[in-house]
Amino acid sequence: MIVVADLDLVHHPTAVALGNFDGIHLGHRRVIEPILHRSGLVGTVVSFNPHPRDFFSGTRSLLLTPLGEKVSLLERLGVEQLVLLTFDEGLAKLRAEMFMARILQDALQAKFISVGFNFRFGFQRQGDGELLRSVWGDQLVIREEQRFRDGGRISSSAIRMALAMGDVPLANELLGRRYSISGNVVAGEQLGRKIGFPTANLQVDQQKYLPKDGVYGVLVGGNPGVMNIGVRPTVGGGTKRTIEVHLLNWRGNLYDQEIMVELVRYIRGERKFNSFEELKAQIQRDCDLVAGGL
16 A cells, blocks of 8 residues: 655545544444545545644544554555645645645545545535535545444544443444554563563554553464553552563564554453462463453
8 A cells, every 4th residue: 555645646546535544443444445446546545644633732642543553454445545644734724625626636636535424624624525525526425424232423432432441342343343452572571471471562652542451351363362551560560551461372482573462352450469479370360261262
């Protein structure tokens, strides 16, 4: 997949899906699917960097899918091109009509467009799907909102809330895949190895949204494991959050490798034990639980 930040380098003509698409969840995929495999058109996702919310607030939001993950997921869906529009003061002040003319028509040569029901663009968010329809007519698709089992709307916010509560099955249902955490395996303090449970310590993107602290049943390349997110109170970890993964029945060296951890279930909260022996016994129970089936 081509990733472009310079509009002069865009491959066109295009079929365009517009949005931020943090998470690439089921609702996002319904917006993206119409642009795929359109004869003679480059299937293109157009997104913003940074997120407009971050530009106006002056902060950096935590993301379900930082850029590297977003690129990988879009590529797997079959998207041919990702165009990252730099969201700065100039773009923030660009009127909706000029956004359509300069970016969508001139730079992207967009012949087909797909957006979500709540997509807004242009100065003060004045542009919407109906304004796009005035130019693209029946070559515009506006996807209606999707609801999940209890009637709530599928959204990135709903996924964050589920992860914050430890409701991994709900988050995975809304995503249409398992929520994953990718990172490089770095050297730790070797404490896990000393008590019989060697762990891979993950260094992840600083913008990655992490779920509730605690112990999780996970998969790494299909191999079951136990992951701990938190401050390791029993070993005096301090206040810095760490991510450690112990793979069941694994023999090998993962140092300096990048791995992807898929979350399956939340097992328990992190707590301080009175001794290493108590900690070791609890980890064994966690492993037995995962070994019994995720």
